[in-house]
Amino acid sequence: MRRFVIGFGLSVFLCFLGSPAGALEATKLADGVYGIKGPGMDFNTSIVVGDRGVFVFGCAPNTYYERMEAIKKVAGGKPVRYVSNGHYAFDDTGCNHLLAEQGATVIGNPVFAKLLMPYLRERLTEDAAKGRIKKELVEGKRVELAMPTILFEDKLTLDLGSHLVELQFVGKAHTQDNAIVWLPKEKILFADDLLFVELHPTADDRSDTMNWQRILRKLAGWSPATVVPGHGVFAPGNGAKSLLEMDRYFETMRAKIKAMKDTGKSLDEIKKGIRAELGEFAKWPRERAIPGTAEQVYRELGAK
Numbered sequence: 001m002r003r004f005v006i007g008f009g010l011s012v013f014l015c016f017l018g019s020p021a022g023a024l025e026a027t028k029l030a031d032g033v034y035g036i037k038g039p040g041m042d043f044n045t046s047i048v049v050g051d052r053g054v055f056v057f058g059c060a061p062n063t064y065y066e067r068m069e070a071i072k073k074v075a076g077g078k079p080v081r082y083v084s085n086g087h088y089a090f091d092d093t094g095c096n097h098l099l100a101e102q103g104a105t106v107i108g109n110p111v112f113a114k115l116l117m118p119y120l121r122e123r124l125t126e127d128a129a130k131g132r133i134k135k136e137l138v139e140g141k142r143v144e145l146a147m148p149t150i151l152f153e154d155k156l157t158l159d160l161g162s163h164l165v166e167l168q169f170v171g172k173a174h175t176q177d178n179a180i181v182w183l184p185k186e187k188i189l190f191a192d193d194l195l196f197v198e199l200h201p202t203a204d205d206r207s208d209t210m211n212w213q214r215i216l217r218k219l220a221g222w223s224p225a226t227v228v229p230g231h232g233v234f235a236p237g238n239g240a241k242s243l244l245e246m247d248r249y250f251e252t253m254r255a256k257i258k259a260m261k262d263t264g265k266s267l268d269e270i271k272k273g274i275r276a277e278l279g280e281f282a283k284w285p286r287e288r289a290i291p292g293t294a295e296q297v298y299r300e301l302g303a304k
């Protein structure tokens, strides 16, 4: 009884704290198509529950159990049959080996495969050591199962019977290996980290912001009905608006950095001062990403 009271008290306390490990919900976007909003600014998982199997696009290991629970609720008893990722970062790929262990096939492009190992093993080991993820998700696990066993160069279509799922390599943007998922019948796009909604995106020396913008405009041109971003909010029927907003974000940042550079400001001054210049975007959270993105845009301006 006492244990119950303590346990109950603790869970009420955690509820009030808004614990990031709370239950996660899959939002229905179309028949059999769902997005799981990551807690806070965390990564979003996308799911397609087809007649011939379940497809999962990305999963963050710090909330692995919560995400699996949310998937289970909508999968109707079907196991995850395929997994793919938008790029190689741990918050996107950190569940691959766990899903593969349960029988899922990992699919990816060769650029992604090249970047994934040994990076992922080191990152997950470090995260477990620092208590950011549960040790049991790494220790004694065959992390190498995270590697794709099916490789595609540009495009691969999964025919799940009820749904077609197109995996497309789009090239260097956020990182070198960016891929998206397009559901041609439902016109739903899983944009992964090409899209941060109302959050400052991360760009660094692995990025190409000019190409990133070209890709955003191309994807907006497909007139998606619904877009799931890698990070940030989404809703059924949200359309291409956020893709174009991200394009405008980089356009604004580039123009302001160029102007600051032209008046003789140093890179350090630009990194410190750029936020105030971003207008409608200045108030977005995730401001820690701004200096890195500014530095990359500055670098690209110099390279021209």
Ligand SMILES: [Zn+2]
Pocket: 043, 089, 091, 092, 193, 230, 231
């Ligand atoms: Zn991410």
